[in-house]
Amino acid sequence: MKIIHFSDTHLGYNDLDVLNEENINQREADFYDAFSQVVEQIKQIKPDFVLHTGDLFHRSSPSNRAITFALEQFKIINALNIPFILIAGNHSTPRTNLSSPILKIFENFENIYVSYNQEYKKVEFADAIFHTLPHMNDETTALSQIELCEANIDKSKKNIMMMHCSVGASYLMQEFGEWVFPHAKEYLFNEMDYVALGHWHGFGHVGKHENVYYSGSTERTSLNDKRNSKGFVEINLDDATNSKTASLFHMPRSIEFKEIKIRPIVQKELDCEDYENALIDASDTEDAIVEVKLINLTPLQSIDIQNTDIKKLFPHAMSVSIKREFKLGTNDTELSDIEALSLEEFFLEHIKEDANEKEYDRLKGKVQELFAKYEEARDDSL
Numbered sequence: 565m566k567i568i569h570f571s572d573t574h575l576g577y578n579d580l581d582v583l584n585e586e587n588i589n590q591r592e593a594d595f596y597d598a599f600s601q602v603v604e605q606i607k608q609i610k611p612d613f614v615l616h617t618g619d620l621f622h623r624s625s626p627s628n629r630a631i632t633f634a635l636e637q638f639k640i641i642n643a644l645n646i647p648f649i650l651i652a653g654n655h656s657t658p659r660t661n662l663s664s665p666i667l668k669i670f671e672n673f674e675n676i677y678v679s680y681n682q683e684y685k686k687v688e689f690a691d692a693i694f695h696t697l698p699h700m701n702d703e704t705t706a707l708s709q710i711e712l713c714e715a716n717i718d719k720s721k722k723n724i725m726m727m728h729c730s731v732g733a734s735y736l737m738q739e740f741g742e743w744v745f746p747h748a749k750e751y752l753f754n755e756m757d758y759v760a761l762g763h764w765h766g767f768g769h770v771g772k773h774e775n776v777y778y779s780g781s782t783e784r785t786s787l788n789d790k791r792n793s794k795g796f797v798e799i800n801l802d803d804a805t806n807s808k809t810a811s812l813f814h815m816p817r818s819i820e821f822k823e824i825k826i827r828p829i830v831q832k833e834l835d836c837e838d839y840e841n842a843l844i845d846a847s848d849t850e851d852a853i854v855e856v857k858l859i860n861l862t863p864l865q866s867i868d869i870q871n872t873d874i875k876k877l878f879p880h881a882m883s884v885s886i887k888r889e890f891k892l893g894t895n896d897t898e899l900s901d902i903e904a905l906s907l908e909e910f911f912l913e914h915i916k917e918d919a920n921e922k923e924y925d926r927l928k929g930k931v932q933e934l935f936a937k938y939e940e941a942r943d944d945s946l
């Protein structure tokens with residue numbers, strides 16, 4: 565039995581002020597691309613089941629574009645005649661009972677099984693049972709639902725559990741309303757052939773449990789997530805686990821992480837101690853999200869070195885962000901030099917970095933006018 569497990573696709577997420585040729589936020593498009601790559605792999609691998617463990621959409625009320633994209637992709641998956649089972653994560657669960665859960669829109673696809681009402685749902689086939697536990701807002705309800713899951717284990721079939729939660733406190737995402745799976749119920753994992761988890765955005769198995777896996781997200785929802793390896797899990801379960809001899813000679817399961825191609829994040833460091841001669845290798849930054857850290861900066865250099873100059877070093881990057889780290893023990897004369905630069909001049913320098921010439925000229929007039937008014941008002945009040 566072959567299963568594909570993916571998760572946390574966060575459709576509709578957008579970030580950074582970059583548009584692509586179709587005028588769609590580039591990062592939003594990246595998330596659609598990642599999802600399409602998994603669907604492409606599903607077509608090729610032709611597994612027996614496909615699992616998605618939550619946070620399909622980034623928001624509980626996604627944009628029209630995100631919904632349209634998902635419906636198009638689900639139509640493709642549905643046409644493959646492979647059962648596709650998905651559960652709600654914290655991002656797709658409304659916080660009040662007033663709004664309708666978005667996953668409901670997939671109810672009418674014949675090969676798609678959705679689980680979202682903060683309750684246990686058993687999805688059963690001839691040879692496998694999928695025990696789905698979607699995101700739970702309430703811990704007491706959660707416990708009763710886990711017990712329901714326990715009562716439905718049937719050893720004559722494969723048992724696969726699906727959840728969107730943090731197992732213990734180790735996989736918390738610092739988000740609102742996360743569900744932590746109770747430690748006292750972890751023994752249940754031993755009864756399962758595989759436990760598919762969503763919520764944590766990195767791939768890996770959980771502690772000592774060799775059958776409990778987070779597939780990770782298919783893209784990064786934060787630039788703090790520096791992982792360049794994203795993808796899905798391919799699980800092969802031995803079809804003959806009921807026979808003792810078979811399990812002696814075969815692995816009961818094999819679990820393999822399959823990488824997809826995502827936009828890389830590349831970090832660079834520029835030592836300003838010797839700024840003039842600093843060489844930077846930009847060869848690995850094509851289409852990348854580049855983060856440059858200027859280190860050992862003096863305050864004067866910080867005014868001299870403009871962000872536009874740094875950005876020019878990476879002409880083929882998708883985006884460049886710059887962090888400035890000052891040298892410790894900068895001497896006082898330099899600091900007083902900076903104070904000599906008026907706020908007006910400093911502000912204009914700042915505008916110059918991002919605006920084109922025409923825009924700069926227009927803003928310059930405005931800024932000078934405003935500063936003049938401010939000076940006047942100040943003089944009056946003295």
Ligand SMILES: [Mn+2]
Pocket residue numbers: 572618619653655763764781
């Ligand atoms: Mn997530």
